[in-house]
Amino acid sequence: MQCPTATGIYIRNVRDAEVVLHAVALGLRPMVTRRLDEDERMALRSGCVYVWEQRSSSPLEATGQEIQRFTEGRSWGPSRAQDDFLIYFEKTNTSRSSMFHTDLIGNSTLVRQTYSVYVDSPRKMRKWHINAYYSESTISQLRTVDQIPDLKDIQVPEGRYVCARSGSRRAARAQQQQRNTRVDPSSSSSSSDPHSPVYRNNHLRLAPLEYLQMVPPRARDPIDDEVLRSFRSAAL
Numbered sequence: 001m002q003c004p005t006a007t008g009i010y011i012r013n014v015r016d017a018e019v020v021l022h023a024v025a026l027g028l029r030p031m032v033t034r035r036l037d038e039d040e041r042m043a044l045r046s047g048c049v050y051v052w053e054q055r056s057s058s059p060l061e062a063t064g065q066e067i068q069r070f071t072e073g074r075s076w077g078p079s080r081a082q083d084d085f086l087i088y089f090e091k092t093n094t095s096r097s098s099m100f101h102t103d104l105i106g107n108s109t110l111v112r113q114t115y116s117v118y119v120d121s122p123r124k125m126r127k128w129h130i131n132a133y134y135s136e137s138t139i140s141q142l143r144t145v146d147q148i149p150d151l152k153d154i155q156v157p158e159g160r161y162v163c164a165r166s167g168s169r170r171a172a173r174a175q176q177q178q179r180n181t182r183v184d185p186s187s188s189s190s191s192s193d194p195h196s197p198v199y200r201n202n203h204l205r206l207a208p209l210e211y212l213q214m215v216p217p218r219a220r221d222p223i224d225d226e227v228l229r230s231f232r233s234a235a236l
Contacts, residue, residue: 108135
Protein backbone atom coordinates (compact mmCIF):
# COMPACT_ATOMS: atom_id res chain seq x y z
CA MET A 1 0.00 0.00 0.00
CA GLN A 2 1.30 3.43 -0.95
CA CYS A 3 1.68 5.68 2.08
CA PRO A 4 1.05 9.45 2.19
CA THR A 5 4.10 11.71 2.37
CA ALA A 6 2.90 12.82 5.81
CA THR A 7 -0.09 12.26 8.08
CA GLY A 8 -1.62 14.22 10.92
CA ILE A 9 -0.12 17.51 9.71
CA TYR A 10 -1.52 20.93 8.82
CA ILE A 11 0.32 23.07 6.24
CA ARG A 12 0.08 26.65 7.54
CA ASN A 13 2.04 28.50 4.88
CA VAL A 14 4.57 28.27 2.03
CA ARG A 15 7.45 27.66 4.44
CA ASP A 16 5.71 24.56 5.83
CA ALA A 17 5.06 23.31 2.30
CA GLU A 18 8.71 23.79 1.30
CA VAL A 19 9.90 21.94 4.41
CA VAL A 20 7.81 18.92 3.40
CA LEU A 21 9.00 19.18 -0.20
CA HIS A 22 12.63 19.33 0.90
CA ALA A 23 12.12 16.34 3.19
CA VAL A 24 11.11 14.42 0.08
CA ALA A 25 14.14 15.73 -1.82
CA LEU A 26 16.39 14.57 1.04
CA GLY A 27 14.81 11.10 1.06
CA LEU A 28 13.32 11.57 4.53
CA ARG A 29 9.75 11.33 3.28
CA PRO A 30 8.24 9.29 0.41
CA MET A 31 6.94 10.72 -2.83
CA VAL A 32 3.68 9.41 -4.27
CA THR A 33 4.54 7.77 -7.59
CA ARG A 34 1.12 6.62 -8.84
CA ARG A 35 -2.54 7.41 -8.46
CA LEU A 36 -4.20 6.26 -5.27
CA ASP A 37 -5.96 2.91 -5.44
CA GLU A 38 -9.31 2.22 -3.78
CA ASP A 39 -7.86 1.30 -0.37
CA GLU A 40 -5.55 4.32 -0.37
CA ARG A 41 -8.45 6.61 -1.25
CA MET A 42 -10.49 5.21 1.62
CA ALA A 43 -7.54 5.81 3.98
CA LEU A 44 -7.33 9.51 3.05
CA ARG A 45 -8.38 11.70 5.96
CA SER A 46 -7.75 15.09 7.52
CA GLY A 47 -4.00 15.63 7.97
CA CYS A 48 -2.85 13.58 4.97
CA VAL A 49 -0.25 15.21 2.72
CA TYR A 50 0.91 13.89 -0.67
CA VAL A 51 3.90 15.10 -2.69
CA TRP A 52 4.01 14.07 -6.35
CA GLU A 53 5.89 14.97 -9.51
CA GLN A 54 4.06 15.96 -12.67
CA ARG A 55 4.88 13.90 -15.74
CA SER A 56 6.98 15.71 -18.32
CA SER A 57 5.70 16.11 -21.87
CA SER A 58 9.06 14.77 -23.10
CA PRO A 59 9.50 10.97 -22.83
CA LEU A 60 13.27 11.46 -22.72
CA GLU A 61 12.93 13.24 -19.37
CA ALA A 62 10.73 10.60 -17.75
CA THR A 63 11.99 9.02 -14.53
CA GLY A 64 9.15 6.55 -14.03
CA GLN A 65 7.99 8.27 -10.83
CA GLU A 66 5.80 10.99 -12.33
CA ILE A 67 2.01 11.25 -12.34
CA GLN A 68 0.01 12.93 -15.07
CA ARG A 69 -2.76 13.95 -12.68
CA PHE A 70 -3.37 13.23 -8.99
CA THR A 71 -6.86 11.95 -8.17
CA GLU A 72 -8.39 10.71 -4.95
CA GLY A 73 -11.92 9.90 -6.10
CA ARG A 74 -13.68 12.87 -4.50
CA SER A 75 -15.71 15.73 -5.93
CA TRP A 76 -14.51 19.30 -5.35
CA GLY A 77 -15.89 22.77 -5.85
CA PRO A 78 -14.06 25.49 -7.80
CA SER A 79 -10.62 26.55 -6.64
CA ARG A 80 -10.05 29.62 -4.49
CA ALA A 81 -6.70 31.37 -4.33
CA GLN A 82 -5.20 31.79 -0.87
CA ASP A 83 -1.75 33.37 -1.05
CA ASP A 84 0.22 30.93 -3.26
CA PHE A 85 -2.12 28.02 -2.50
CA LEU A 86 -5.27 26.85 -4.22
CA ILE A 87 -8.10 25.77 -1.91
CA TYR A 88 -10.94 23.40 -2.85
CA PHE A 89 -13.96 22.49 -0.71
CA GLU A 90 -15.36 19.01 -1.04
CA LYS A 91 -18.82 18.59 -2.52
CA THR A 92 -21.12 16.50 -0.35
CA ASN A 93 -24.08 15.96 -2.66
CA THR A 94 -22.90 12.69 -4.20
CA SER A 95 -23.31 9.16 -2.86
CA ARG A 96 -19.60 8.46 -3.36
CA SER A 97 -18.58 11.46 -1.25
CA SER A 98 -21.04 10.36 1.44
CA MET A 99 -19.32 6.98 1.55
CA PHE A 100 -15.97 8.68 2.15
CA HIS A 101 -17.45 10.94 4.82
CA THR A 102 -18.36 8.02 7.05
CA ASP A 103 -14.67 7.48 7.74
CA LEU A 104 -13.82 11.10 8.59
CA ILE A 105 -13.11 12.32 12.11
CA GLY A 106 -16.16 14.31 13.18
CA ASN A 107 -17.89 13.62 9.83
CA SER A 108 -16.65 17.00 8.57
CA THR A 109 -16.20 18.19 4.99
CA LEU A 110 -12.64 17.97 3.70
CA VAL A 111 -10.65 20.86 2.29
CA ARG A 112 -7.94 20.25 -0.33
CA GLN A 113 -4.96 22.60 -0.25
CA THR A 114 -2.52 22.50 -3.19
CA TYR A 115 0.83 24.14 -3.87
CA SER A 116 3.00 23.70 -6.97
CA VAL A 117 6.67 24.49 -7.52
CA TYR A 118 9.44 24.18 -10.07
CA VAL A 119 12.43 22.31 -8.68
CA ASP A 120 15.92 22.98 -10.00
CA SER A 121 17.79 19.73 -10.63
CA PRO A 122 21.01 18.91 -12.55
CA ARG A 123 19.09 17.16 -15.36
CA LYS A 124 16.01 19.32 -15.87
CA MET A 125 13.44 21.61 -14.34
CA ARG A 126 10.86 19.42 -12.61
CA LYS A 127 7.38 20.34 -11.39
CA TRP A 128 6.33 19.09 -7.96
CA HIS A 129 2.94 19.36 -6.31
CA ILE A 130 1.83 19.06 -2.71
CA ASN A 131 -1.76 18.09 -1.90
CA ALA A 132 -2.74 18.57 1.73
CA TYR A 133 -6.13 17.70 3.22
CA TYR A 134 -7.80 18.96 6.37
CA SER A 135 -11.19 19.78 7.83
CA GLU A 136 -12.05 22.94 9.72
CA SER A 137 -13.15 20.94 12.76
CA THR A 138 -9.88 18.97 13.05
CA ILE A 139 -7.20 21.64 12.45
CA SER A 140 -6.60 21.97 16.20
CA GLN A 141 -5.87 18.23 16.38
CA LEU A 142 -3.22 18.32 13.65
CA ARG A 143 0.49 18.97 14.15
CA THR A 144 2.69 21.44 12.31
CA VAL A 145 6.16 20.84 10.82
CA ASP A 146 7.69 22.42 13.94
CA GLN A 147 6.27 19.60 16.05
CA ILE A 148 7.49 16.69 13.93
CA PRO A 149 11.02 15.42 14.78
CA ASP A 150 12.27 14.70 11.25
CA LEU A 151 10.86 17.95 9.84
CA LYS A 152 11.39 20.63 12.46
CA ASP A 153 15.13 21.14 11.83
CA ILE A 154 15.08 21.04 8.02
CA GLN A 155 16.67 24.10 6.40
CA VAL A 156 15.36 24.77 2.90
CA PRO A 157 17.97 26.27 0.50
CA GLU A 158 16.92 29.70 -0.70
CA GLY A 159 15.48 29.64 -4.22
CA ARG A 160 15.36 25.83 -4.43
CA TYR A 161 11.59 25.78 -4.90
CA VAL A 162 9.96 28.40 -7.14
CA CYS A 163 6.18 28.83 -6.98
CA ALA A 164 4.61 27.68 -10.24
CA ARG A 165 1.75 30.18 -10.10
CA SER A 166 1.65 33.65 -11.71
CA GLY A 167 4.03 32.93 -14.57
CA SER A 168 6.93 31.92 -12.34
CA ARG A 169 8.17 29.28 -14.78
CA ARG A 170 10.19 31.84 -16.73
CA ALA A 171 11.92 33.00 -13.55
CA ALA A 172 12.59 29.40 -12.54
CA ARG A 173 14.15 28.53 -15.89
CA ALA A 174 16.20 31.71 -15.88
CA GLN A 175 17.47 30.78 -12.43
CA GLN A 176 18.43 27.31 -13.64
CA GLN A 177 20.10 28.83 -16.70
CA GLN A 178 22.26 31.06 -14.52
CA ARG A 179 23.35 28.09 -12.40
CA ASN A 180 24.21 25.99 -15.44
CA THR A 181 26.30 28.62 -17.25
CA ARG A 182 29.85 29.85 -16.86
CA VAL A 183 32.40 31.82 -18.88
CA ASP A 184 34.89 29.71 -20.82
CA PRO A 185 38.21 31.64 -21.06
CA SER A 186 39.41 29.43 -23.94
CA SER A 187 36.51 30.44 -26.21
CA SER A 188 36.36 33.46 -28.52
CA SER A 189 35.66 36.97 -27.31
CA SER A 190 32.04 36.79 -28.44
CA SER A 191 31.36 33.61 -26.49
CA SER A 192 33.10 34.96 -23.40
CA ASP A 193 30.68 37.85 -23.24
CA PRO A 194 28.58 37.61 -20.02
CA HIS A 195 25.42 37.71 -22.14
CA SER A 196 26.42 34.55 -24.06
CA PRO A 197 25.84 31.30 -22.11
CA VAL A 198 28.61 28.72 -22.29
CA TYR A 199 27.72 25.37 -20.79
CA ARG A 200 29.74 22.99 -18.66
CA ASN A 201 30.45 20.72 -21.62
CA ASN A 202 32.31 23.64 -23.29
CA HIS A 203 30.09 23.47 -26.39
CA LEU A 204 28.25 26.64 -27.31
CA ARG A 205 24.49 26.15 -27.60
CA LEU A 206 21.58 28.41 -28.37
CA ALA A 207 20.22 30.12 -25.27
CA PRO A 208 16.59 29.43 -24.33
CA LEU A 209 14.04 32.01 -25.42
CA GLU A 210 13.16 32.79 -21.79
CA TYR A 211 16.80 33.71 -21.14
CA LEU A 212 17.07 35.92 -24.23
CA GLN A 213 13.89 37.77 -23.29
CA MET A 214 15.39 38.70 -19.94
CA VAL A 215 18.72 39.96 -21.33
CA PRO A 216 18.71 43.78 -21.70
CA PRO A 217 19.62 45.15 -25.17
CA ARG A 218 23.26 46.14 -25.63
CA ALA A 219 24.17 49.77 -26.22
CA ARG A 220 25.10 50.52 -29.85
CA ASP A 221 28.73 51.40 -30.53
CA PRO A 222 29.17 55.20 -31.08
CA ILE A 223 31.03 54.55 -34.34
CA ASP A 224 28.05 52.57 -35.65
CA ASP A 225 25.75 55.46 -34.74
CA GLU A 226 27.97 57.86 -36.68
CA VAL A 227 27.98 55.63 -39.76
CA LEU A 228 24.19 55.29 -39.67
CA ARG A 229 23.77 59.05 -39.44
CA SER A 230 26.04 59.54 -42.44
CA PHE A 231 23.93 57.08 -44.46
CA ARG A 232 20.73 58.92 -43.53
CA SER A 233 22.29 62.27 -44.52
CA ALA A 234 23.41 60.88 -47.88
CA ALA A 235 19.93 59.50 -48.54
CA LEU A 236 18.38 62.93 -47.96
